Amino acid sequence: MAINISKAEVETRDNRLGALVAYHGSASELQQASKKRQLKEDQRLYSQCSDCSQGCAETLSYMIRDAAIVVHSPLGCLDPVEKYERVDASARARGLEPHRIQVISTNMGVDSTVYGGIKILREAIHEAYNRFHPKAIFIHSSCAAGIIGDDIESIVDEIESELGIPLVPIYCEGFKSKTWASGFDAVFHGVLRKIVRKPEKKQEKLVNVINFAGRDTFSPFFKKLDLEANLVIPNATIEQLAQMSEAACTTHICETLGTYVAAALEDNYGVPQVKSPSPYGIDWTDRWVRELAKVTNRVELAEKVIKEEHERLEPIFEGYKKILTGKKAYIYAGDSYAHNLANMAKDYGMEIVGITTLHHDQTTDDKNTNLDTLNELIKSIGDVSNFSVCNKQPFIMYKILQELKPDILITRHNSIATIGTKLGIPSIRANDVNVLSCYDGVINLGARIIDALQSSKFFTTIAEHVKFPYSNWWINQNDPFYFDKKVETK
Numbered sequence: 405m406a407i408n409i410s411k412a413e414v415e416t417r418d419n420r421l422g423a424l425v426a427y428h429g430s431a432s433e434l435q436q437a438s439k440k441r442q443l444k445e446d447q448r449l450y451s452q453c454s455d456c457s458q459g460c461a462e463t464l465s466y467m468i469r470d471a472a473i474v475v476h477s478p479l480g481c482l483d484p485v486e487k488y489e490r491v492d493a494s495a496r497a498r499g500l501e502p503h504r505i506q507v508i509s510t511n512m513g514v515d516s517t518v519y520g521g522i523k524i525l526r527e528a529i530h531e532a533y534n535r536f537h538p539k540a541i542f543i544h545s546s547c548a549a550g551i552i553g554d555d556i557e558s559i560v561d562e563i564e565s566e567l568g569i570p571l572v573p574i575y576c577e578g579f580k581s582k583t584w585a586s587g588f589d590a591v592f593h594g595v596l597r598k599i600v601r602k603p604e605k606k607q608e609k610l611v612n613v614i615n616f617a618g619r620d621t622f623s624p625f626f627k628k629l630d631l632e633a634n635l636v637i638p639n640a641t642i643e644q645l646a647q648m649s650e651a652a653c654t655t656h657i658c659e660t661l662g663t664y665v666a667a668a669l670e671d672n673y674g675v676p677q678v679k680s681p682s683p684y685g686i687d688w689t690d691r692w693v694r695e696l697a698k699v700t701n702r703v704e705l706a707e708k709v710i711k712e713e714h715e716r717l718e719p720i721f722e723g724y725k726k727i728l729t730g731k732k733a734y735i736y737a738g739d740s741y742a743h744n745l746a747n748m749a750k751d752y753g754m755e756i757v758g759i760t761t762l763h764h765d766q767t768t769d770d771k772n773t774n775l776d777t778l779n780e781l782i783k784s785i786g787d788v789s790n791f792s793v794c795n796k797q798p799f800i801m802y803k804i805l806q807e808l809k810p811d812i813l814i815t816r817h818n819s820i821a822t823i824g825t826k827l828g829i830p831s832i833r834a835n836d837v838n839v840l841s842c843y844d845g846v847i848n849l850g851a852r853i854i855d856a857l858q859s860s861k862f863f864t865t866i867a868e869h870v871k872f873p874y875s876n877w878w879i880n881q882n883d884p885f886y887f888d889k890k891v892e893t894k
Contacts, residue, residue, distance in 0.1 A: 407668040407769065412557055412573065414593035414664070416581035422766035423583040425454075427793040428885045431759065434791060435778050438766035444891035454795045456578030458546060459483075460587030465542045465574060467491050467617060467638040468645070472506040472538035474528045476521060476554065477546030479511045494617035494638050503639065506536040512548050521554050526563065533567050539642040540570040540599060542591075550577035570642075572598040582795070583763045585660050585738070591637070592665035595645050596672070603649040603673060610634050610647070611700070612654040612669070614662030618836035625842050628709045629693075629702055649673040653699045655692070657682050657837050659740040659768065659775055667769040679774045683842045684744035685751050686714075686721075687784065713843040721751075724850035729753030731857070734810040736760045736801065736820045737834070739793075743777040745814050745834060748849050750785045757808050758790035760801065792885075798823055799874060803884035805829060812853055828867030830856040 417423035426446035427434060437443035458481060465473050466487045475482045484505045495503040510528045512521050525543070532541050545556055560571040572594040576587045613622050613633045622633040634644055634651055648654070654669050655678040656662025666677040676699045683689040690710055697706030733754045735746045739761040746756050768775045782788075790808065794800050801823050805813065813824035813831040824831035832852050834840055840849050856863075872879070 406671040407664075409593065409596040409668055409672055411593075411597075413575035414586075414589045416586045417583045417589065417763075417765060418581050418586070421768070423581075423585075423763050424766070425582050425763045425793060425795040426888055427764060427791075428888060429791060431778060431782055431788040431791040434764065434793075435776075435782060438764070438778070441766045443766055446885070446888040446890055448797075448888050450887040451795075452797050452799050454582075455584040456547075457581050457584045457587030457590065458544060458576045458578050460584050461544055461574050461576035461591050462487055462587075463490075463617075464588060464591040464637045465544070466505050466507065467494070467503070467640070468540075468542070469500075469503055469639060469641050470539045471542055471642060472508070472532040472536040472540075473542045473544065474525070474532050475507060475509045475544045475546065476525050476528070476549040476556065477509060477512055477544065478548055479509050481546045481548070482507065482509055482544075490617050491638075497619040498635075498639055500639055506532070506538060508532045508535075512546075517548055517552060520552060521549060522559060525549075525554065525556070525559055529559070529563055529567075529571065533569070538569065540572055541567075542572045542574055542594065544574045545577055547577050547579050550575070550579065570598045584795075585763060588661055589664045592668070595637075595648075596665065596668050599642060599645045600649050600669075600673075601646045605650060606652070607632075607647070607650045608652050608700075610651040611696070612636060612648050612651045612666075612675070614654065614656035614658075614665060616657065616661065616837045618838040621838045621841055621844065629697065629700070629705060631696075631700060631702075649675060651675050653678055653696070655682075655696060657841055658738065658744070659777055660738055660763075660765070663768050663770070663775060670770070677770065677772075679770075679772050681747075681774070681777050681780050682740070682744055684840065684845065685747035685784075686843065686846055687751075688744075688747055688780075689842050689846075717843055717847055720847055721850070724847070724854060725752050727854055727857075728850065730755065731811040731853075732757045732808075733812050733814055733853075734758045734760075734805065734808060734824075734829075736813065736815040736817070738762045738816065739764055740777045741816060741837060743781040745840075745849075746781055746788075747784050748840070748846055749814065749853075751846055752850055752853075754812075756785060756788055757810050758792075758804060759788050760792045760794050760804070762793075762795055764793045796820075799878065800884050802827070802872065802874065803878075803881065807884070812856060814849075814853070825863055825866055826870040826872065828864040830860050830863050832856045 422441040424445035576590040617638040654666040669675040680695040683692040
């Protein structure tokens, strides 16, 4: 079914994709139950922490260079300080001018929560326009604004023509979805609805790359294929977003991040999506390059590039493989990216003793099986008996890692890397997703794993001086999923 980008907001992942945040079992059981969206989510009786979709919306929208953001919320619902460091670092890594986050909060209080916040929202939009002179203003709706039912659409209709720039409502209220990745979809839906223009011309060399903050590793690689990367969203301008409809195709470095916008661009503007797993690991990168070449008419050139890349990196790869074969790895990251990391570890002959993803989508937006990365991973490495879905529950990960004792923990998130380090497990934070992509990414990951393993004394020394905050009852508890109640699937 075609994606309707004219609607005010996108349906949450919970309803649209059958997303869940609690599961433990095997990868194959998860995959089989997901095929027909039959999986019943475990009932978690206790949660230590989590995130919300508004945070993911901030992660994307704050990084648009010539836009302003109005967050219609109490002041505590935005965190520009932490995001500023990420935005600034990403800009510098790409050789761009430092990017200042342009954000205003309506600072909803008791009065606006009880009597409505339309008046202060109107004032905040005008303030953002006068202060920053942006080319677009993104308006985030928070839990408070959503609960009281402030009519953001009416404010947009009233002010947009007056200001002469797009006003983009982003409906990212945290209470609507237990899956915080719904915030990514909310931003992309707003961009598709209000920013992306009807194509004026086809740019045959332009490829939309839906990516995260970090270095630009795609532009140099694309030059080998005579292509140009339109990197969105981090550090993109409004113009770069507007021209997404004119690209030759769309690809992404994470299915969780990119499949919604890619499917919508294909449905609404005929921009084909590169339908293969993202380029992580040698075999998946080969497939990705060939699929990219197919939709951009560069098949012969692609085979030449693949051959050259294999020859260039084989000596380094084989040297690393001799060191890493047989080492036990545990992978913890977002859905799809965890699958990507596991596929890369497989290239080095490592044993994947367990995987945890932060959520799980039972299907994808365009239902294409080539984009089902869990299924592709099972075909690549076989079943994984210790597979769990867990929305950042450190108390669970403490028990899992303590029991499995992997040689290396590979994660994207500080909170879990810290748990591994405190347990004396060599841990790396593979947070720059772009740097680990394509062929050089395999080498980069291998080098980082070896560095961590060679620094094992550092991790064991830390473990000797750490006391965890958990009670003796939990420390001695045998079942990491004690608080997860299994729901039978019929």
